Amino acid sequence: MLTPRPYRLVGRERGAGRPAPRRSVDPMERRKVAYAVMMGTCLILFVLAGTVVVHFSTAAALVMALVAMVLPPLAAIVANRGWQRRD
Template identity: 50%
Template sequence: MYARRRRRYFALMAVCLVLFVSAWAFVRLWSVPAAIGMCVVAMVIPPVAAIVGNRREPDDRWWDEPPKEESEPPPERPGQRHGDGRRRR
C-alpha cells in the first residue's frame, strides 16, 4: 500500500544519489566516461521513481467512487455567465 510505494520511491532516490555522488567523488578519478554514464543513469531514475511511487496497486482504493446516477446539472444562479461570456437574463 502507501508505505510500500513510499519505500520503493525512497530506495530508487537513494540509488540515484549514490550513483551521482560516487560518480563525481571517486569514479571520475579512474574513468570519466564511466562517471558520465553513471550520471546519465542517475538522471533517468527520478522520473521512474515518481512513476513507481504513484502507481496504483490492486489493493489500493484510489478513485474507486461508485458511478453517479445521471447527475442533474448544477442549479443556475442569477447573473451567472455562460461559456460564451454572455449573461443570462
C-alpha cells in the same frame, strides 16, 4: 541402566509449528519504500560518479550520471502507480 529421555527441541512452545500470520503490507507504504530506495540510489550514483569514479574512468562516471538522471522520473512513476484521479 538409565533409559534415554526423548529428544525435545529447545525453545519450541505450544503452537510453534504453525507459521506466523502474515502482516499485510500497505501498498502506499511499499511505494514509499520503493521511492526512497530509488532516490537513495540516485543520490549515491551522483556522488560516487562526481567524486570517486571520475578519477578512474570519465566514461563510467558519465554513464553513472546518466543512469542517475533517469531514476527520479522512474521513482515518481513508481510512487504514483495505482492512484486514481478524482477530477
